[in-house]
Amino acid sequence: MNAATTAVAARPDATLEQAWAVLETVPDPEIPVVSLRELGILRAVRRGADGAVEVVITPTYSGCPAMSQIAEDIERALAVAGIVPHRVATVLAPAWTTDWITAEAREKLRRYGIAPPLGHCAGQPAPAEAAIRFVPRAGAxxxxxxxxxxxxxxxxxxxxxxxTACKALYRCLDCREPFDYFKPY
Ligand SMILES: [Zn+2]
Structure with missing residues (x-):
């Protein structure tokens, strides 16, 4: 509950806190060891103007086929928990980057056998507003x-x-094991 409630600590809305707790258990459909919150896909849980619980998500890679699956998973989890009415809203700005993946999730990725992203993808110019917030790591x-x-x-x-398209296939030259690398974006 601790991580799930931090973002709504200032709001004494029990339903929203319950929604955060429920969503904390929703894994990424492609990488089940990490939650949507840990990947930085889950942006906010709030009340819409009509009172419905609104879950705000930001897509990872544009056209990532997992996004419709993610929205379905969120809606199913909320419905099972009896949190109705609800809806999932997709927000494109600021754009998601792999910098939003939590340190905890990076470690989980590594243990799962996926190398976490290093710095930024050079081929992807950061959005203007993100340029201030995200600085490529030196040496990346x-x-x-x-x-x-x-x-x-x-x-x-x-x-x-x-x-998946979000990852590249690598091989270790020492232990010879192939592995997925979560590409910086
Ligand atoms: Zn190795």
Missing amino acids: AGATPACPQCGSVHTERLAQFGS
Whole structure:
């Protein structure tokens, strides 16, 4: 409950707090070890003008096929918990970046066998408002992700796309294990 309630601490709305707690249990459909909140997809839970519980999400990669699945998962979880009426609103700005993935989630990704993102994707100019907030980490450009199995940085990219478009396929040159790398965006 602690993490789930921080964002609504100033609001004594029990239903919204319950909604946060319910949503805390909704995993990413592609990476079930991390929740939507930990990935930074879940932006807000609030009351709409009509009193309905409104869940605000920001898509990750544009056209990511998981987004409709995510909205369905959220609606199902709220319905099961008896939180009605509700709706899911998608907000595009500020744009999601992999910087929104929590430190906790990065560690979970690593344990799950997915190398967490390093810095920013050079090919993706940050939105103007995000440029102030997100500074690429020094040394990230050209760096290769560390192997989530053995920690070696001697890794090579095998394919631009891994198990999903959001990831690239890498192989460790030391332990020889292939792994997915969550591409910075
Ligand atoms: Zn390795």
